[in-house]
Amino acid sequence: MGELAAEKHVKYILSVEKRKDDFQSVVMEHLRMNGAYWGLTALDILGKLNTVDADEVVSWVMSCQHQSGGFAGNVGHDPHILYTLSAVQVLALFDKLDVLDVDKVTDYVVGLQNEDGSFSGDIWGEVDSRFSYIAILCLSLLHQLDKINVEKAVNFVVSCKNMDGGFGCIPGGESHSGQIFCCVGALALTGSLHHIDKDLLGWWLCERQVKSGGLNGRPEKLPDVCYSWWVLSSLIMIDRVHWINKEKLVKFILDCQDTENGGISDRPDDAVDVYHTYFGIAGLSLLEYPALKAIDPAYALPVDVVNRIRLRKKLAV
Amino acid sequence: MHGRPRKPQKPEEEEASAAEAAKLRPLQSQLLENHHQKNYDKEALEVSAKVLEMNPDLYTAWNYRKLAVEHYLKESPSDTESIKAILDEELRVAESALRQNVKSYGAWYHRKWILSQGHSSTDLELRLLGKFQKLDARNFHAWNYRRFVAELTNISEEKELKYTTDMIDTNFSNYSAWHNRSALLAKLLNKKAESYFPAEKVLNEEYELVHQAIFTDPDDQSGWFYHLWLLDQTIKSNAPSLVSSWPPHGYRVALSRNRSLDDQTLSPSRSFHSDSETLALILYFDQPVQGVDSSSVSVKSTAHLRGDLIWKPLSKCSHDAAKAWVSHLSFPQGEMNSSESYSVEVSLGNSQKITSASGFHHVKPTCFSFGVSVHLGETPIEECGNEGIWWKDENFTSCGISPQTLPFASSDNLTIENNYAPSSSEWCAEIISNEIALFRELLSETECKIGKLTLARFLMAHVATSPHANKVAQLEEVLELYLDLMKLDPTHFHYYKDEHSSVLLQKVTSTTESLFRHCYCYKDQTSPYLGTTTCVRLNNLSISRIGSVEKLLWVQVLDLSHNELRSTEGLEALQLLSCLSLSNNKIGSFTALESLRTLKSLKVLDVSCNEIGSHSIDTTRYLFSSPLSHSEEKENDLSSDKMVTDSPDLASYWEAYFLFKDLNLTQLDIEGNMISSERFQAFLVKVLPKLHWLDGKQVQ
Known part of the structure; x- marks a missing residue:
């Protein structure tokens, strides 16, 4: 088994930002804010966040904010809760949350809660349990969770629970590891994990590990590096991560590296991208791979960043 | 990018991509x-x-x-x-x-x-x-x-x-x-x-x-x-029901400050030591319930009980539903006659207030009663802790009493109006038997993991629903199945291991005789700590999770050392625990011990030789009430705590602080963990002012 080609990955992540001429880069322009979060968090886990000019990033992030308080995926695009969270997370990485008008961002997120407790992604009203997690996380980072109806928010997430113990996008939706991560995360952040049958969900999640050691997102699907994050973090939050074979998963992730040019792909020998590079590295961090910063499974940010935010207020010293 | 092969792009591909982009x-x-x-x-x-x-x-x-x-x-x-x-x-x-x-x-x-x-x-x-x-x-x-x-x-x-x-x-x-x-x-x-x-x-x-x-x-x-x-x-039995209680039905409890009573009228094993005038009353349900209070549970006694009963849920999260609920009966010393045994009758089921998470009411009228005598005398409460408890094999001897006098002896026939064991309908029993037969047949043809796992689950369902089943034999079969599965599907070894542990504990606690094999007396019976208290030793069983706690509600001294436990989840129900050993397990963090926070009687704790401090990822961080989760936000405002402003170490040891600040430990063993250091020991002495012994040494 190879080792993590950390330096190559750093180089790859930095290079993606500069690449602008291929079709994929143009197609992805509208979600640059997500890309920034993936790339920068990966760099932080690798201990290389300092290779980036923080002021430049912060000023670009702020240029994506709208009057409404929400952030767009890139300059000129519309605000959406997806990018609002990424923006807040990026600012948190650099310890720059103080540049935010907290009330404004809070108002934007609070305004997206619906009567049934669910959240819309933006003014157009698409509802998805992903947005519940995003809203809860975003407000937690800003210490503003008490501004929404947490009880209703939790009840909506619980209403997305299925017979297999997992969660779907909306009530009745099929369980999917990404969705499970969001719902478990939302319940973790609100101290509501008692709504989960941990043994049932844990069994479903640990059965996501296939022969190659990789994890899939649903039964009878192919493994994919990104599920190293979605499945692993969910298993950790419900304390069942020992139910999978960690060594085999580490090997699978390392096998998906492009050891020549850096970056990690969904499966061995596929084309790399920054999304899978982040989830691969974050997965390795959850697996306690040496020399990586620990990442928090619910906040999806390095543990030291989370502690800085949560404990600073708590200790008030 | 999903499923796209990784290969250097040919010049014409690069051109095409650039053209599309343009x-x-x-x-x-x-x-x-x-x-x-x-x-x-x-x-x-x-x-x-x-x-x-x-x-x-x-x-x-x-x-x-x-x-x-x-x-x-x-x-x-x-x-x-x-x-x-x-x-x-x-x-x-x-x-x-x-x-x-x-x-x-x-x-x-x-x-x-x-x-x-x-x-x-x-x-x-x-x-x-x-x-x-x-x-x-x-x-x-x-x-x-x-x-x-x-x-x-x-x-x-x-x-x-x-x-x-x-x-x-x-x-x-x-x-x-x-x-x-x-x-x-x-x-x-x-x-x-x-x-x-x-x-x-x-x-x-x-x-x-x-x-x-x-x-x-x-x-x-x-x-x-x-x-x-x-x-x-x-x-699934929708309506929640009571599965066990402390004290159990028909049991007699003696409240005394001194564990070595001279009173010959009392069987020593039945005397229950209490530092105060209160007796914990524990109700254990088959599923988490809410709505247990003085209006949904009626407690009547021939003794004059002081004050209204306050019921508290015993759960690891700060919410209002739990399987186990505790209240404290208070017997005012001055008004009690020590030669008299008072009866206490507890009944529930008459109100619709007790409900499960899915909204079903406790409907089955259930009631149980027990006797209490009070021998508090004039002796002052003994400050224990000067000699310490040492968890060595040679310090434990077998119990010289008959198993029938142990508190759990009565737990099999604990119910009253009808048996605690859920009654299953005929069709349900038939389905379960059919499935068992069918999967046995499948396994005779092909060895497959889902076959074994399913058979194990249906056998457990059979044990749970039919009171006349040959429990021990079926539990043994299930244990075998899980051992097979560990070999057959090593990737999920620890899933089967955890299931195996639950079944093993069920087997150990399934009969009085089998649990009795794990009961001991502490050698030094003059110790005011233990006296003749029965010690339960479930050490060296290679269990990886705790289970069957409803059978252990009476336990005061518990040895779980040399197992593979990763958390103490479940122990919150053992409200009488005063001495607990978890040494040589796989506890990875202080949050994994969080359920101990509710054990107000806990005095002696051994968590030596575990993995506290060795892991960068804490898998219990969100499972228990963590100051990082919103629900604890207001509850645990540290800034007003004097301890905080006085200790620069708090930022590094806040998880330990959250655990220990609520405990009254007199003896703690924590060496053999990564976190151990002189600085940490000094911190502990500050957080635990009543500590007499730390890592085998007397605290100065």
């Missing part, structure tokens, strides 16, 4: 420009349609088109023809985007949004869905959309259930169809819809359907979870 980029810029200018003319709309065909995920483009629709609808609000034309065009754009990327959230939602604007194209929608679902029968967007259309147009659940049958008949390996089936069937069963009641007939048919899937290819997971769900539907 085509898309100006279109996207134009789109944003039009969006900002609120330009919705035909040409501008054309640009957005082109953009979406090339890049269906571009959400701003979908927003732009919605604004355009609103713009035109406002312009011609009554012209139904032109409205239909506008909406038709949107459906067309969304459809062509879906052809480009069938997983595009934006495109699917756009369609939904158009339909909610009053466009009724149901037939079209179902036809389109048919096409997409044929192409990919697992596309969860399509399934979600199907549920949306079905609800919008009032397609019956029966009809949709039939659709899942058709899908499964075409190919049983369709988890999405099984999922939808469970959701639909749950609704129909709940409604008690015609021909879905009684449930037994429906369930029998469902078992048959899923057998076909599992028996055709036991390795295909599609039917696994549905089968387990059926088992749950078969045995």
Whole structure:
């Protein structure tokens, strides 16, 4: 088994930002804010966040904010809760949350809660349990969770629970590891994990590990590096991560590296991208791979960043 | 980027990609420009349609088109023809985007949004869905959309259930169809819809359907979870019921300060030591319940009890539902006659207040009673701790008393109005027996993990539901099955290991005789700590999780050392615990010990030789009430705590602080953990002011 080609990955992540001429880069322009979060968090886990000019990033992030308080995926695009969270997370990485008008961002997120407790992604009203997690996380980072109806928010997430113990996008939706991560995360952040049958969900999640050691997102699907994050973090939050074979998963992730040019792909020998590079590295961090910063499974940010935010207020010293 | 091969791009590919990019980029810029200018003319709309065909995920483009629709609808609000034309065009754009990327959230939602604007194209929608679902029968967007259309147009659940049958008949390996089936069937069963009641007939048919899937290819997971769900539907007893209590029914408790009573009228094993005038009363239910209070639980006594009873849930999260509830009976010393035994009668079930998480009420009238005598005398409460407790094998001797005098002896016939064991109906027992027979047959033909796992689960269901089963033999069979599974499927070794541990503890606690084998006396019976208290030693069993705590509610001294425990989840119910050893386990953090926080009687704790401090990832951080989770935000405001301002170490040891600040330990062993250091020891001495012994040394 190879080792993590950390330096190559750093180089790859930095290079993606500069690449602008291929079709994929143009197609992805509208979600640059997500890309920034993936790339920068990966760099932080690798201990290389300092290779980036923080002021430049912060000023670009702020240029994506709208009057409404929400952030767009890139300059000129519309605000959406997806990018609002990424923006807040990026600012948190650099310890720059103080540049935010907290009330404004809070108002934007609070305004997206619906009567049934669910959240819309933006003014157009698409509802998805992903947005519940995003809203809860975003407000937690800003210490503003008490501004929404947490009880209703939790009840909506619980209403997305299925017979297999997992969660779907909306009530009745099929369980999917990404969705499970969001719902478990939302319940973790609100101290509501008692709504989960941990043994049932844990069994479903640990059965996501296939022969190659990789994890899939649903039964009878192919493994994919990104599920190293979605499945692993969910298993950790419900304390069942020992139910999978960690060594085999580490090997699978390392096998998906492009050891020549850096970056990690969904499966061995596929084309790399920054999304899978982040989830691969974050997965390795959850697996306690040496020399990586620990990442928090619910906040999806390095543990030291989370502690800085949560404990600073708590200790008030 | 999913499923694209990694290979250096050929020059012509690179060129093509650049050309595509060069085509898309100006279109996207134009789109944003039009969006900002609120330009919705035909040409501008054309640009957005082109953009979406090339890049269906571009959400701003979908927003732009919605604004355009609103713009035109406002312009011609009554012209139904032109409205239909506008909406038709949107459906067309969304459809062509879906052809480009069938997983595009934006495109699917756009369609939904158009339909909610009053466009009724149901037939079209179902036809389109048919096409997409044929192409990919697992596309969860399509399934979600199907549920949306079905609800919008009032397609019956029966009809949709039939659709899942058709899908499964075409190919049983369709988890999405099984999922939808469970959701639909749950609704129909709940409604008690015609021909879905009684449930037994429906369930029998469902078992048959899923057998076909599992028996055709036991390795295909599609039917696994549905089968387990059926088992749950078969045995679930909706109404919560009481499974055990402390003190148990018919038991006599002596409250005394001194554990070595001279009083010959009392059997020593039955004397219960208490430092105060209070006796813990514990109720243990088969599922988490809320609503236990002085109005839902009636407690009557021949003694004059002081004050109103306050019930507290024993749960690891700070919420109001729990399996175990505790209250404290207070016997005012001055008013008690030590030669008299007072009776206490507890009854519940007459009020609808006690409810399970799923909203079912405790209805079965249940009552139990026990006797209490009080021997507090004039002796002052002994300050114990000067000699310490040492968890060595040679310090424990076998109990010189008969097993029948132990508190758990009565727990088998603890109930009153009817037995605690849930009574199962005949059809339920029949289904379970059938499944057991069927899976035994499958295993005789082929060795497969799902076969063994399913057999193990149904055997456990049998043990739980039929009071006359040969419990021990069946539990032993299940233990064997899990041992097999560990070998057969080593990837999930620890899943089977955890299940094995639960079953093993069930076996150990299944009979008085078997639990008695784990009961000991501490050598130094003059110790005011232990005296003649029965010590339960479940050490060296290689268990990885705690279980069967409802059988251990009476335990005061518990040795769980030399196991593979990763957390203390479950121990919160053992409210009488005063000495606990967890040494040589796999406890990885202080939050993993969080359930000990509720054990107010705990004095002696040994967590030496564990893994506290060795892990960068704390797997229990969110499971228990962590100061990082919102629910604890207000509760644990540290800034007002003097300890905080005085200790610079708090930031590094806050998890230890949260655990220990609520405990009254006099003896603690923590060496052999990564976190141990002189600095940490100094911190502990500060947090635990009553500590006499730390790591075998007397605290100065």
